[in-house]
Amino acid sequence: MNPQQQRVVSVIVNGREYTGTVPTRKTLADFLRQDLRLTGTHVGCEHGVCGACTVLLDGQPVRACLLLAVQAHGARLETVEGLAAADGTLHPLQQAFQQCHALQCGFCTPGLLMTLKAFLQENPAPTAEEVREAIAGHLCRCTGYLHIIAAALQAAAQLRGERA
Amino acid sequence: MSHRYIGASVVRREDPRLLTGRGRFVDDLELPGMLHMAVCRSPYAHARLRAVHLEAARQSEGVVAAWSYADIADISRPFPMFLSHPALKAKMYEALARDVVRYAGEPVAVVAAQDRYLAEDALQRIVVDYEPLPAVASLAQALAPGAPCVHPDVPDNVAAHFAQSVGDVAQAFAGADYVHELELRMQRGCGHPIETRAAVAQYDPFEETLTLWATIQAPHRMRRALAALLDLPPQRVRVIAPDVGGGFGPKAQLHPEYVLVALLALRLRRPVKYTEDRLEHFLATSQEREQLHRVQVAFNRDGTLVGLRDTMYIDVGAYTPAGVITPLITQTTIPGTYRLPHLHLETYVTFSNRVPMTVVRGAGRSQAVFVMNRVVDHVARTLNLDPAEVRLRNFIPREAFPYDVGLLYRDGKPMIYDSGDYTACLHKALEIFDYPAMRREQEAARRQGRYVGLGMATFVEGGGLGPYEGAVVRVEPGSGRVVVHSGAGTQGQGHETVLAQIAAEVLDVDLAQVEVRTGDTAGLAHGMGTFGSRVAVLGGNAVYVAAQQVRAKALRLAASLLQVPPEEVGWENGRAFVKREPARGYHLGELAHVADIGMGFGMAAPHPEWEPALEATHYFKAERATYASGVHLVAVEVDVETGQVRVLRYVVVDDCGRVLNPLLMRGQVLGGVCQGISEVLYEELVYDEEGQLLTGTFMDYHLPTAMEMPAVEVDHVETPSPLNPLGSKGAGESGTIPAQAALVSAIEDALAPLGVRLYEFPLGPRRLWELIQQARSA
Numbered sequence: 001m002n003p004q005q006q007r008v009v010s011v012i013v014n015g016r017e018y019t020g021t022v023p024t025r026k027t028l029a030d031f032l033r034q035d036l037r038l039t040g041t042h043v044g045c046e047h048g049v050c051g052a053c054t055v056l057l058d059g060q061p062v063r064a065c066l067l068l069a070v071q072a073h074g075a076r077l078e079t080v081e082g083l084a085a086a087d088g089t090l091h092p093l094q095q096a097f098q099q100c101h102a103l104q105c106g107f108c109t110p111g112l113l114m115t116l117k118a119f120l121q122e123n124p125a126p127t128a129e130e131v132r133e134a135i136a137g138h139l140c141r142c143t144g145y146l147h148i149i150a151a152a153l154q155a156a157a158q159l160r161g162e163r164a
Numbered sequence: 165m166s167h168r169y170i171g172a173s174v175v176r177r178e179d180p181r182l183l184t185g186r187g188r189f190v191d192d193l194e195l196p197g198m199l200h201m202a203v204c205r206s207p208y209a210h211a212r213l214r215a216v217h218l219e220a221a222r223q224s225e226g227v228v229a230a231w232s233y234a235d236i237a238d239i240s241r242p243f244p245m246f247l248s249h250p251a252l253k254a255k256m257y258e259a260l261a262r263d264v265v266r267y268a269g270e271p272v273a274v275v276a277a278q279d280r281y282l283a284e285d286a287l288q289r290i291v292v293d294y295e296p297l298p299a300v301a302s303l304a305q306a307l308a309p310g311a312p313c314v315h316p317d318v319p320d321n322v323a324a325h326f327a328q329s330v331g332d333v334a335q336a337f338a339g340a341d342y343v344h345e346l347e348l349r350m351q352r353g354c355g356h357p358i359e360t361r362a363a364v365a366q367y368d369p370f371e372e373t374l375t376l377w378a379t380i381q382a383p384h385r386m387r388r389a390l391a392a393l394l395d396l397p398p399q400r401v402r403v404i405a406p407d408v409g410g411g412f413g414p415k416a417q418l419h420p421e422y423v424l425v426a427l428l429a430l431r432l433r434r435p436v437k438y439t440e441d442r443l444e445h446f447l448a449t450s451q452e453r454e455q456l457h458r459v460q461v462a463f464n465r466d467g468t469l470v471g472l473r474d475t476m477y478i479d480v481g482a483y484t485p486a487g488v489i490t491p492l493i494t495q496t497t498i499p500g501t502y503r504l505p506h507l508h509l510e511t512y513v514t515f516s517n518r519v520p521m522t523v524v525r526g527a528g529r530s531q532a533v534f535v536m537n538r539v540v541d542h543v544a545r546t547l548n549l550d551p552a553e554v555r556l557r558n559f560i561p562r563e564a565f566p567y568d569v570g571l572l573y574r575d576g577k578p579m580i581y582d583s584g585d586y587t588a589c590l591h592k593a594l595e596i597f598d599y600p601a602m603r604r605e606q607e608a609a610r611r612q613g614r615y616v617g618l619g620m621a622t623f624v625e626g627g628g629l630g631p632y633e634g635a636v637v638r639v640e641p642g643s644g645r646v647v648v649h650s651g652a653g654t655q656g657q658g659h660e661t662v663l664a665q666i667a668a669e670v671l672d673v674d675l676a677q678v679e680v681r682t683g684d685t686a687g688l689a690h691g692m693g694t695f696g697s698r699v700a701v702l703g704g705n706a707v708y709v710a711a712q713q714v715r716a717k718a719l720r721l722a723a724s725l726l727q728v729p730p731e732e733v734g735w736e737n738g739r740a741f742v743k744r745e746p747a748r749g750y751h752l753g754e755l756a757h758v759a760d761i762g763m764g765f766g767m768a769a770p771h772p773e774w775e776p777a778l779e780a781t782h783y784f785k786a787e788r789a790t791y792a793s794g795v796h797l798v799a800v801e802v803d804v805e806t807g808q809v810r811v812l813r814y815v816v817v818d819d820c821g822r823v824l825n826p827l828l829m830r831g832q833v834l835g836g837v838c839q840g841i842s843e844v845l846y847e848e849l850v851y852d853e854e855g856q857l858l859t860g861t862f863m864d865y866h867l868p869t870a871m872e873m874p875a876v877e878v879d880h881v882e883t884p885s886p887l888n889p890l891g892s893k894g895a896g897e898s899g900t901i902p903a904q905a906a907l908v909s910a911i912e913d914a915l916a917p918l919g920v921r922l923y924e925f926p927l928g929p930r931r932l933w934e935l936i937q938q939a940r941s942a
């Protein structure tokens with residue numbers, strides 16, 4: 001593989017279309033952070049374990065450190081920057097994270113929010129055990145997770161209330 | 165007073181930006197023309213550097229510079245140590261290894277290139293000629309006769325040896341009913357914030373100023389060190405710690421990469437970024453925990469402790485960047501909550517060919533608490549007494565405070581516990597746990613052949629370490645906004661919220677009116693940093709006193725403007741007014757305006773007593789450490805076929821003095837407990853005999869996930885510290901400190917029917933299974 005090889009990538013990120021030329025070896029995480037300047041997606045391990053880099057690709061959580069930008073060509077991506085409403089109103093998950101003190105340094109948080117967003121769409125009324133399993137692919141060194149679980153349950157309740 | 169914030173569970177003001185992807189982490193910073201640094205590291209734990217060939221790397225695409233020691237020899241010198249100690253044979257590294265590398269991962273060369281990919285490409289093209297030397301790969305090996313030496317002028321690998329005594333141990337031992345010996349050990353672990361180390365350096369030739377943005381805990385210390393190492397006046401160096409993605413100790417240390425990135429920026433006149441990857445974090449970011457203790461304990465038939473002798477061995481790795489801080493902390497934390505009139509504590513600090521040991525959350529205390537609580541459990545088991553009962557019999561009683569332990573603490577001051585009520589803490593925890601009922605459940609489980617155990621550990625944590633921390637509180641003219649600058653950076657503890665709570669309450673203004681800036685050397689001339697559970701104590705009280713000074717100044721000014729004596733001026737809602745005529749008064753913003761430009765058109769001081777600028781700077785100095793305390797109670801079940809441990813219940817009762825924000829306090833405790841549990845059950849750094857790290861990824865070194873975290877019940881006892889106006893003690897580490905001891909206590913209790921005794925951690929399934937097998941076949 002020629003490391004300098006470039007290719008055109010088009011993606012829709014948080015509803016906006018971007019087209020750019022990237023080296024084929026560039027990770028999706030670096031593409032989002034460096035080329036698109038969407039620095040809310042964080043990189044904690046670069047080997048697929050910590051989950052900090054999680055974004056949604058066509059609605060599914062993926063690890064942006066394990067994907068190349070070129071693999072996302074044609075995809076619809078969602079990152080933490082697109083979670084709040086256009087008018088700035090925080091998503092119920094974001095509100096619940098603040099109220100339950102589910103973040104400390106906040107470095108792991110964007111990845112967790114994206115995983116939970118997809119999870120609550122799939123399972124709007126989870127048990128605490130199900131939430132634990134849903135976020136088992138994320139490492140957080142600060143919180144000890146319990147407040148994150150509480151926040152996910154609270155957000156789920158709020159989301160259900162809004163739908164009803 | 166209408167704005168009461170101190171002690172309230174206020175949600176954090178830093179959250180909205182962190183939740184929306186607008187956090188400001190160092191790696192998010194992008195500057196025009198910025199280069200990226202990559203580090204070539206030694207693959208050997210110990211080797212002589214014969215030659216470093218950089219020609220090919222320099223030709224590599226996008227490379228602007230490639231340096232080895234030769235390229236920085238004109239300025240390079242050993243790094244300054246944070247704290248020296250008369251007993252220590254200090255050894256410090258330079259920014260790049262000079263002629264010998266002493267741990268695998270030590271920086272040998274650096275490359276600066278257009279981007280990180282190209283910089284890492286260039287690393288592949290560096291050729292280093294090493295002559296491998298025999299390595300010291302463990303504490304045991306460091307002490308073995310005929311071991312290789314890490315530093316030629318320290319032939320026995322002993323970096324320091326010091327001791328402290330209280331009472332007369334020999335006599336106490338002679339009169340005791342029992343004297344038993346135990347050996348206890350702990351392995352290395354690391355801090356692992358999810359954000360690895362990162363820094364951006366920029367030299368501005370116009371301002372002649374070097375700016376370093378770095379993920380660190382102690383910006384002012386970094387500035388002092390950078391100025392000294394780069395021959396710059398300190399006022400020309402600005403260090404900023406923006407949002408920091410977790411600290412846990414290692415980010416308070418002066419690692420070589422920060423100096424390299426600054427030096428590259430200085431010499432290349434271009435901004436330079438360095439972001440460490442996780443493998444580098446494993447290899448080259450400082451670690452902690454490994455110790456060996458040989459204890460002799462003297463006790464009587466009734467379970468009272470008479471005396472204790474501890475010889476402790478602690479390995480600092482290849483260099484001594486943190487001096488003997490951790491060894492000293494461990495040594496002095498040994499007695500803990502217990503009355504021990506006769507003590508002899510001896511410490512040997514050794515060198516090995518591993519990355520330096522500094523501090524990790526709980527720094528040195530977890531090990532001491534482990535040692536002492538295992539000893540107390542041993543006494544209980546020997547005498548067939550209940551472990552809670554033995555603790556109650558040996559606690560320092562409430563009436564004894566302030567209590568002089570008789571030792572010198574790591575701050576060099578007599579170790580005097582300021583306040584505490586250990587009996588109340590334990591009683592409260594036992595009550596929440598419903599201890600008698602839990603014991604009955606344990607009995608029932610045992611009859612069913614299940615291995616259920618109850619364990620506990622008590623601790624004292626010397627925190628709030630000095631010498632000082634500062635704060636500026638400033639009121640903006642007109643708007644009346646209150647700006648607070650604190651020298652201590654934040655790594656997620658919520659200082660922006662807690663410090664605002666303090667200022668808002670003192671000035672009786674809305675929280676939204678207060679803005680807190682932390683971690684920037686430009687905000688405040690001097691500072692120490694965030695470590696040793698000190699910010700709530702020193703930083704918090706600095707804001708408290710500075711805000712009070714601002715308020716007093718505002719009152720004086722108002723009195724002179726209103727032409728009434730000061731005692732007739734009231735204060736409410738950030739407004740000074742005449743008490744019997746409340747309509748006459750001035751808001752903070754108006755007062756700040758008068759304090760800024762004076763009055764009238766003459767720009768003259770309006771009044772002989774007029775004081776300019778409605779602001780105050782206060783450096784709060786710690787007279788001596790504060791001592792938080794507490795107890796953890798745990799119930800576990802062990803699967804004896806697999807060595808798996810399941811935590812059934814976990815209760816924490818602690819006393820951190822006055823709690824400033826219970827919600828954030830709970831967050832600190834939960835995170836701390838998670839880390840402590842993890843150090844027993846999941847985390848272990850394994851090195852082979854050549855000093856090669858075998859656990860260098862998150863696939864090999866396990867951090868706990870939500871699946872592993874048990875429910876935790878948290879409660880408090882509050883004995884405010886008499887040493888500071890807020891009555892606070894440190895809280896950042898108390899969740900971690902006793903967790904290892906409490907958990908191991910419970911595991912041993914679960915396995916008591918098999919006669920398993922546990923004097924070590926970690927105890928992952930493999931090791932625990934091994935010990936269970938040994939006990940069964942014995």
Ligand code: FES
Nearest residue numbers: 044045046051065
């Ligand atoms: S950075 Fe992608 S999983 Fe850790």
Ligand code: FES
Nearest residue numbers: 104108140141142
């Ligand atoms: S909040 Fe710091 S890693 Fe999760």
